[in-house]
Amino acid sequence: EAQVTQNPRYLITVTGKKLTVTCSQNMNHEYMSWYRQDPGLGLRQIYYSMNVEVTDKGDVPEGYKVSRKEKRNFPLILESPSPNQTSLYFCASSLTRAGGPGEQYFGPGTRLTVT
Amino acid sequence: TQLLEQSPQFLSIQEGENLTVYCNSSSVFSSLQWYRQEPGEGPVLLVTVVTGGEVKKLKRLTFQFGDARKDSSLHITAAQPGDTGLYLCAGPSGTYKYIFGTGTRLKVLA
Numbered sequence: 001e002a003q004v005t006q007n008p009r010y011l012i013t014v015t016g017k018k019l020t021v022t023c024s025q026n027m028n029h030e031y032m033s034w035y036r037q038d039p040g041l042g043l044r045q046i047y048y049s050m051n052v053e054v055t056d057k058g059d060v061p062e063g064y065k066v067s068r069k070e071k072r073n074f075p076l077i078l079e080s081p082s083p084n085q086t087s088l089y090f091c092a093s094s095l096t097r098a099g100g101p102g103e104q105y106f107g108p109g110t111r112l113t114v115t
Numbered sequence: 116t117q118l119l120e121q122s123p124q125f126l127s128i129q130e131g132e133n134l135t136v137y138c139n140s141s142s143v144f145s146s147l148q149w150y151r152q153e154p155g156e157g158p159v160l161l162v163t164v165v166t167g168g169e170v171k172k173l174k175r176l177t178f179q180f181g182d183a184r185k186d187s188s189l190h191i192t193a194a195q196p197g198d199t200g201l202y203l204c205a206g207p208s209g210t211y212k213y214i215f216g217t218g219t220r221l222k223v224l225a
Contacts, residue, residue, distance in 0.1 A: 004157075033213060043158070043203065043215040050211055058212060090157050100207040103148050106157025 002027045006091050006107035013081055014115055021076045021110050023091030031094045031101045032074040033058070034066065036087040043090070048101070049074055081114040088112075117142040117208040119216035127222045128194055136189045136219045138204035145207060147187045149178055152201040161189075194223045 004025045013019055025032065033048040035058075045058030049068040063085055065077040074093075078085060088111050092104040122137045138147065146165045150158035162171050164180035164187060171178045175198075177190040187204055204216040 031211075035215075042217050043205075045213055048211060048213065056211060059214075088155075092157070097207070098145050100145065100210055101213045102146070102207075103160045103163055104150075104158070104205070104213065105160070109155065109157055111155075 002105070004091055004093055004105055004107035006089075006110050008110060009108060010111050012113045012115065015082055016080050019078050019081060019112075021078075021089060021091075021112070023074045023076065023107060024072050025074075025091075025093040025105070026072065027093060027095075027105065028071065029093035029105070030071070030096050032068065033092050033094075033101070033104065034064070034074070034076045035090045035092065036060065037090065038087050046076070046089075050096070081112075083114050086112060086114050117144075117214060119204055119206070119214060121202075121204060121216040121219050123219060124217065125220050125222075127224065130195055130223055130225050131193050134191050134194055134221070136191075136202055136221070138187045138189075138216050140185050142208075143184050145184070147180060147184075147204055147206040149187070149189055150203045150205060152203060158201075158203055158205075191221075194221075196223045196225050199223050 007022045030051045034046040035043045037043045044060045047066040049055045091107040094102045094104050148163050149161045152158040162178045167182045167184045169180045175192045179188045202219045208214040
């Protein structure tokens with residue numbers, strides 16, 4: 001089954017404790033991306049990757065890191081989480097369309113709470 | 116910076132009514148996508164529009180891309196409770212970024 005998986009689905013942590021949210025897709029998509037969704041602010045792109053070893057900042061990259069060592073995996077790293085990073089996080093992947101991202105296929109989401 | 120603004124923000128209607136949701140930008144988009152999102156789940160793709168003036172139908176849902184590729188609309192005919200959800204328009208911004216509209220939260224009452 002074609003899918004994007006994320007782990008964990010739920011995470012409660014404390015300020016400053018490093019964490020990683022994993023993301024994997026089995027559709028051989030070049031493009032992968034992380035979003036956060038907050039009430040009243042909608043879905044905002046954190047980081048994206050056009051292909052292996054190619055990553056760049058989205059609109060809200062502060063406090064996050066990513067890596068793309070393999071095509072299927074795109075982990076999101078919070079080196080020192082803070083309460084303002086409490087949010088619902090989505091990973092997504094897509095084929096490229098006309099050189100840019102196409103239709104996004106989303107994972108089930110990770111609800112992160114930082115106390 | 117490209118922005119996508121949706122209207123209305125909230126919509127509560129009775130089953131059987133028709134409705135239209137709008138997605139507007141001052142910038143040209145190479146394509147636009149529409150998604151529907153249920154609470155606690157990721158958005159699910161409904162349709163992609165690419166050509167200016169394009170109209171696509173998905174059962175009771177009709178999607179239109181503006182001639183200038185700066186706006187799009189979603190029309191639902193005879194809405195049903197199962198149509199309840201958050202509707203999002205989205206598209207590629209610049210070369211590699213991807214942005215979402217502000218969203219329209221639809222509630223269809225039985």
